[in-house]
Amino acid sequence: MTGSRARVNHDSYSDAYIGDILANCRTFAFVGASQTESRPSYFAMKYLMAKDYRVIPVNPAHAGKELLGQKIFASLSDIEEPVDVVDMFRKPDAALGIAREAIAIGAKVMWMQLGVRNDEAARIAEDAGLKVVMNRCPKIEYGRLSGEIGWVGVNRRVIDNHKPFLFSKGGTMKHRV
Secondary structure, eight states, X not given: OOSOOOOOOTTSOOHHHHHHHHHHOOEEEEETOXXXXXXXXXXXXXXXXXXXXXXXXXXXXXXXXXXXXXXOBSSGGXXXXXXXXXXXXXXXXXXXXXXXXXXHTTOSEEEEOTTOOOHHHHHHHHHTTOEEEOSOOHHHHHHHHHTTTGGGTTTSOOOOOOOOGGGTTTTSOXXXX
8 A cells, every 4th residue: 555645633533444444454463462361462363363353473582383373473574465454562662663564565554552652653654555543452442343342331432330231230241031
C-alpha cells in the first residue's frame, strides 16, 4: 500500500475505523510475541487464532521455534506471506523501526499495543498509506465490538452499580433458564 492517507485522531478511534481493520485484515504479525503463557501477546495470539485470524509470531530470541503451533520468525522481512497488520508488543522507542519494517513488507496496518504510543512512527506509517492504531489491543477491541465483552457492561457507555445479569447469582456466570 502506498500513497498518503488522511491522519486519524489517535486519542479516540471510531468503532468503524477499528471494525474495518478487524473485518478486513485477517493476517497479523505479532512483533515481540512471547512463549510465556501469562504475557499479553500469548493470550492475544491464542484468542485471535480462535477467531480464525492468522497470527505469525516474530521474536528473534525464539526464531525457528513454535508458538501455539506457529513458526516464530526473527523479523518481519523473514515472513514469506502477506501480512495485513503488524501488531507491536514492544516499548514505544522500538516503534519507528518496526513502522519502517511494516512499510517495507507492504502491511496495511501498524498496530501498537496498550501503553504504546509513538506519534513519529504513526506519521511515517500514515504517510506511507498504512492505517495506524496506538494504545489499543485487537483482542479487546474484537471482544468489545463483537459484543463478547459488552454483556458485562464494558461497552454500555453507562456507569451504574447494578450487577451484570450473568453475575446476579453470587458472582458466577449462570444463564437464566
